[in-house]
Amino acid sequence: MAVIKYTKEVIEHFKNPKNVGEIENPDGDATVGSPACGDQVSVSLKVKDNKIEDIKFLSYGCASNIATGSIVTELAKGKTVEEAKKMTWKDAVDELGGLPPVKVHCSVLAVDGLKAAIEDYEEKKLGVKHEKRLDEQSIIEELKSVIYPKTGNNIIDEKLVKYLKYENGKVEIEISFDETDVYKQNVLEEIDEHLNEIDGIDDIEVKVVEY
Amino acid sequence: MKVYLDHAATTPLLPEVLTYYSEVLRDYPGNASSLHYEGQRSRELYNWAKQKIADCINADYDEIVFTSGGTEADNIALFGYLKATKKDRPNRKKVITSTIEHEAVIETVKELGEQGYDIYFAPVDEKGIVDIEYLKDNIDDQTAICSIMYANNEVGTLQPLKEISQLCREAGCIFHTDAVQAMGKVNIDVSDIGVDMLSASAHKFYGPKGVGFLYVKKGTPLEPVFYGGGHEKGLRSGTENVPGVAAMAKALELVTEKIDEKRDLYSRWTDQILETCKQLEGVQINGDPENRTPGSMSLSFSGVNGEALMGMLSMEDIAVSTASACSSHSHRKGGSHVLSAMHCSEEFINGTIRVVTGYDSNDEQIDYFCDKLVEKVNLLRRLSNG
Numbered sequence: 001m002a003v004i005k006y007t008k009e010v011i012e013h014f015k016n017p018k019n020v021g022e023i024e025n026p027d028g029d030a031t032v033g034s035p036a037c038g039d040q041v042s043v044s045l046k047v048k049d050n051k052i053e054d055i056k057f058l059s060y061g062c063a064s065n066i067a068t069g070s071i072v073t074e075l076a077k078g079k080t081v082e083e084a085k086k087m088t089w090k091d092a093v094d095e096l097g098g099l100p101p102v103k104v105h106c107s108v109l110a111v112d113g114l115k116a117a118i119e120d121y122e123e124k125k126l127g128v129k130h131e132k133r134l135d136e137q138s139i140i141e142e143l144k145s146v147i148y149p150k151t152g153n154n155i156i157d158e159k160l161v162k163y164l165k166y167e168n169g170k171v172e173i174e175i176s177f178d179e180t181d182v183y184k185q186n187v188l189e190e191i192d193e194h195l196n197e198i199d200g201i202d203d204i205e206v207k208v209v210e211y
Numbered sequence: 212m213k214v215y216l217d218h219a220a221t222t223p224l225l226p227e228v229l230t231y232y233s234e235v236l237r238d239y240p241g242n243a244s245s246l247h248y249e250g251q252r253s254r255e256l257y258n259w260a261k262q263k264i265a266d267c268i269n270a271d272y273d274e275i276v277f278t279s280g281g282t283e284a285d286n287i288a289l290f291g292y293l294k295a296t297k298k299d300r301p302n303r304k305k306v307i308t309s310t311i312e313h314e315a316v317i318e319t320v321k322e323l324g325e326q327g328y329d330i331y332f333a334p335v336d337e338k339g340i341v342d343i344e345y346l347k348d349n350i351d352d353q354t355a356i357c358s359i360m361y362a363n364n365e366v367g368t369l370q371p372l373k374e375i376s377q378l379c380r381e382a383g384c385i386f387h388t389d390a391v392q393a394m395g396k397v398n399i400d401v402s403d404i405g406v407d408m409l410s411a412s413a414h415k416f417y418g419p420k421g422v423g424f425l426y427v428k429k430g431t432p433l434e435p436v437f438y439g440g441g442h443e444k445g446l447r448s449g450t451e452n453v454p455g456v457a458a459m460a461k462a463l464e465l466v467t468e469k470i471d472e473k474r475d476l477y478s479r480w481t482d483q484i485l486e487t488c489k490q491l492e493g494v495q496i497n498g499d500p501e502n503r504t505p506g507s508m509s510l511s512f513s514g515v516n517g518e519a520l521m522g523m524l525s526m527e528d529i530a531v532s533t534a535s536a537c538s539s540h541s542h543r544k545g546g547s548h549v550l551s552a553m554h555c556s557e558e559f560i561n562g563t564i565r566v567v568t569g570y571d572s573n574d575e576q577i578d579y580f581c582d583k584l585v586e587k588v589n590l591l592r593r594l595s596n597g
């Protein structure tokens with residue numbers, strides 16, 4: 001069983017979260033996750049002169065989820081839209097002084113929420129089309145939200161995914177782990193969850209190669 | 212002020228038990244199986260402990276088998292009985308249990324399924340009471356053993372054991388109950404219930420961790436599931452844990468005397484906590500309000516993540532748990548199998564905490580808990596709904 005021990009920064013942001021709420025008439029907003037999974041984050045934002053002028057979040061989640069919601073909104077405030085889009089899960093977690101590996105899932109949501117809210121802003125206000133295409137590249141993009149808890153990188157950059165094929169609603173993935181890797185199950189569940197959320201994918205086959 | 216309200220996960224040693232436990236550790240170094248004077252002193256104390264435990268549940272001395280705890284007792288009961296009878300009763304292949312058992316029984320039964328037994332999980336109603344009609348339909352002359360818990364570890368619901376034992380007797384099958392959550396909280400009389408085997412664990416009734424017992428009614432066939440020096444009539448080989456069983460006996464003796472007194476005290480606190488919940492609205496009380504172990508509450512709050520609530524209370528020095536302690540570190544999905552079986556909605560399952568008062572609780576702590584509960588539930592609701 002994992003021991004869940006939080007840093008001072010996490011505890012502070014959890015006890016007194018910043019930027020809680022909903023912006024009226026936001027320039028962009030999004031909700032990610034679902035209460036059924038036990039975690040959900042909504043992010044709303046105002047943009048002025050291409051900078052994030054104000055940003056708020058609501059969370060139905062655990063301590064890590066709330067703390068990352070607080071820190072991500074703090075970090076994003078005042079940044080240009082481009083800078084904010086480049087923010088990663090690792091930036092948030094470094095700012096919090098680290099998170100227990102079992103809590104990776106809950107904390108990724110806040111970053112996903114920020115990105116989705118920015119996309120919503122770009123679509124609504126700038127007329128940028130975020131095409132909902134479904135191909136190998138878009139699946140790879142989605143898998144970049146799956147974090148490998150050991151290093152904090154996503155599983156694509158970590159080069160854990162050795163093979164990926166998409167055809168007629170079916171995804172085939174080959175992923176490799178050290179045979180003693182304790183995060184294997186965690187990562188597999190995350191892959192499943194992320195791909196299941198995509199409309200159009202009916203079948204997921206994940207082959208695990210241990211070395 | 213530290214406020215421990217997780218007495219279904221474990222209980223602290225009673226001060227008298229701690230003193231006694233340390234004295235025995237110091238003063239009884241002998242191996243109870245040694246024939247010299249040191250061994251015999253330990254043996255006498257060991258036997259005293261066995262008689263004391265037997266007295267507390269209206270059993271006989273030789274019907275008690277000491278174990279390392281509840282899980283080991285459950286394993287010996289189920290595997291041991293089936294092993295002892297598989298040749299003589301080959302047509303009895305059914306093993307029946309419920310959907311809300313502790314993992315110690317559920318996983319054991321699943322393993323029996325792997326080994327070729329036909330396994331059945333009886334459903335429960337929304338109060339967590341096992342479906343008697345299901346048991347009537349399924350307990351028959353093909354049934355080897357039925358195992359239904361005495362009290363549930365998450366919601367505290369007490370099961371209609373007498374009725375179930377009657378069904379088992381009529382069908383000629385063995386009835387086992389995991390009484391880990393009930394021992395020391397309600398009066399237990401094995402012959403009145405008519406149970407064949409019963410498991411218990413000392414750390415749930417203010418005794419030490421790592422010790423428990425299995426009651427085995429005279430004449431119930433059992434074979435060992437592991438082997439060694441033949442201790443405990445061969446059923447539980449391994450050097451006798453003299454300080455452990457002596458402290459367990461002392462603890463059970465003390466708590467058994469106070470069952471009625473504590474029931475009244477806990478019911479006052481339970482009323483106060485439930486009254487506080489009423490003011491919060493959007494609260495569901497899980498389990499059977501009429502028929503549960505004294506002091507235990509399972510509370511579900513709408514718009515609140517139970518893990519966040521537990522975490523916030525913990526930072527105020529209040530210890531409660533989300534579901535049962537065993538499952539609270541597993542992956543978020545799947546939540547509580549007990550609440551799912553009781554048809555609790557997903558939102559409520561994710562918003563659940565378990566609060567269990569105990570011997571070290573007091574009025575001041577309960578007041579403090581109620582204040583903090585209101586504060587944190589309101590905070591988390593603002594956080595999720597704006």
